[in-house]
Amino acid sequence: MIQISEDITLxxxxxxLSNKGWLENNEEITQISKAGEGxxxxxxxxxxxxxxxxxxxxxxFVQKYQNIPAPIERIAVEHEFYQTxxxxxxxxxxxxxxxxxxDAHILVMEDLGDCDDMSFLYHQQNITDAQFNTLILILHQxxxxxxxxxxxxxxxxxELNHQHIFVLPxxxxxxxxxxxxxxGLQNLSLEYKENDQMKQIIxxxxxxxxxxxxxxxxxxxYPGSWMSTDKQLFIIDPEFGFVGFKEFDLGxxxxxxxxxxxxxxxIDKIEDSYPANVExxxxxxxxxxxxxxxxxxxxxxxxxxxxxxxxxxLTMAKNLILS
Numbered sequence: 649m650i651q652i653s654e655d656i657t658l659x660x661x662x663x664x665l666s667n668k669g670w671l672e673n674n675e676e677i678t679q680i681s682k683a684g685e686g687x688x689x690x691x692x693x694x695x696x697x698x699x700x701x702x703x704x705x706x707x708x709f710v711q712k713y714q715n716i717p718a719p720i721e722r723i724a725v726e727h728e729f730y731q732t733x734x735x736x737x738x739x740x741x742x743x744x745x746x747x748x749x750x751d752a753h754i755l756v757m758e759d760l761g762d763c764d765d766m767s768f769l770y771h772q773q774n775i776t777d778a779q780f781n782t783l784i785l786i787l788h789q790x791x792x793x794x795x796x797x798x799x800x801x802x803x804x805x806x807e808l809n810h811q812h813i814f815v816l817p818x819x820x821x822x823x824x825x826x827x828x829x830x831x832g833l834q835n836l837s838l839e840y841k842e843n844d845q846m847k848q849i850i851x852x853x854x855x856x857x858x859x860x861x862x863x864x865x866x867x868x869x870y871p872g873s874w875m876s877t878d879k880q881l882f883i884i885d886p887e888f889g890f891v892g893f894k895e896f897d898l899g900x901x902x903x904x905x906x907x908x909x910x911x912x913x914x915i916d917k918i919e920d921s922y923p924a925n926v927e928x929x930x931x932x933x934x935x936x937x938x939x940x941x942x943x944x945x946x947x948x949x950x951x952x953x954x955x956x957x958x959x960x961x962l963t964m965a966k967n968l969i970l971s
Contacts (some may be wrong), residue, residue, distance in 0.1 A: 649752050649791030652690050652705040654682045661694065661703075669755050670747040672698065683814050684765070686786065687712045687872070689723065693759060700759035701746060706887075707753075713946075719804035723753045728800055732864065736793040739884050758894060760882050766871040769827040769908040782881045783901065784921045787869060790883075791894045791924070795864040803868075804892040806858055809867075809888055813937060814854030817945030818847050821876040824946050832955050835942040840962060846969050853933050861892035869897045870904045895927055899934025903965075907939055912964055929971070932936045 650656075650664050654886055658677050677695045684703055689711055691704045702730045706723035710716040727748045733739070743757040764866040805815060816822045819838040820841045828831035840846065864871065867888030900917055905914040919926050943951050943958050943965075953961070 650702055650754070652754060654692050656680065656692075661699055665694075665703075665756070665831055668749065668756075670674060670701075672694065674700075676784070682937075683759075688718065688885070692784060696811055700761075702743070702757045702759050704755045704757070707751055713969065718808055719752050721800075722805050723801045724750060724804065725800045725889055726885070726887040727755055728778040728864075729864075729889040732799065733790055734797055736789050736899055738789045739785050740879075741782075743882065744886065745953040760875055761877065763875045763880075763882070765884075766874040766876050767850070767950055769871050769904070770949060773909055775905060775908070779876065779881060780905075780917075781921065783874065784918065785820050786881070786883055787866070787897055787901065788838075788923055791863045794862050799864070801860065801956050802888070803858075805867075805888055806890060810854055810858055812945060812947055813941050814857065815849055816843075817941040820848060820971055822946075825871070827943060829948055830958075833944070833958065836955060836959060836962070840940060840944065840966060843966070846966060849969055850935060850937055853930070853937060856893065856930075857896060859892075860890075861894075863892060863894045865890055865892045865894070865897050867892075867897070869901050872910070893927075893930065894924075896934055898922060898926060899931050899935035899939050902931065902935040903938035903942070904949075905965065906935065907949065907961060908920075910957070910961070915968070932968040934970050936971075939965035939968070 650660070650908050658680065661680065662671070662677045665677070667723050675698055677694055679692050679695040683691045687710065691705050692700060694701050694703055704723065706720050708717060708720045710718045727745065730742055730745050733742060746756040746758065748755050785805050814822070818841050820838070826837055826953055866883065866884060867890055873883060873885045875884055901916045902915050906912055915932060919928060919931060939961055941947065943962055
């Protein structure tokens with residue numbers, strides 16, 4: 649099976665893509681490079697004499713943390729998600745699929761061009777109304793898309809995610825020293841790791857996450873999955889997608905906007921802006937859990953905050969979970 653990497657030879661990749669019919673006549677690869685900092689998968693940018701495309705391959709582990717096993721079939725879930733939403737109004741906000749090789753776990757897509765993921769929000773510490781409204785509109789259209797009855801349950805990815813969202817961040821001894829991230833953070837986390845009332849609520853939301861719901865979800869709706877240009881906004885990396893409860897996506901979105909801006913009013917703003925009924929208590933609890941796990945869990949964000957600032961965010965998160 650072909651292994652994709654930025655070190656693959658032009659000849660090998662040319663032969664593979666040509667044999668699959670994914671290159672045009674007389675189209676030749678001229679350059680291969682790494683396409684950003686992929687967390688889960690190997691992602692390369694392939695430049696030809698006529699265009700640029702993205703080639704993505706899943707491995708049986710997390711690309712960024714290769715000691716963490718991950719289901720290799722996640723790329724098939726991503727492909728199915730794109731196919732499903734292509735029938736909805738958000739087609740213009742997702743990359744065009746060029747080809748999918750289920751056996752090699754390879755997805756080939758259009759290159760979105762000169763754009764970056766929206767992790768800059770954590771440093772910019774604000775989001776424009778236009779960006780916010782577009783993100784809400786896209787999410788509602790995803791949720792409003794009826795998934796096929798055989799849409800993958802993605803349970804292995806959910807089980808992996810469940811550990812990193814609802815379990816490991818709240819274990820006193822999880823083998824991960826937060827002081828390696830920021831001195832004093834480990835001690836700061838103990839108040840939350842030892843809060844049994846809060847952990848009981850977290851466990852109940854975690855159980856709900858593992859059960860099938862009635863709404864198509866992106867599954868990882870945060871700035872790392874949002875791509876922006878001057879005129880357009882795209883959604884990528886739906887490999888955690890599944891059929892669940894809409895408040896999960898909404899709560900994750902809310903959590904990251906609160907982390908970025910320190911403005912708790914985004915909880916209410918999301919509820920008010922989303923054009924359908926929302927279970928407020930679920931939205932708040934998911935947001936609180938996501939804020940907390942991003943500060944004291946293994947999946948750290950590219951943020952610079954003092955211990956005091958993190959303490960304030962953790963207090964906000966605790967209050968949301970217990971509300």
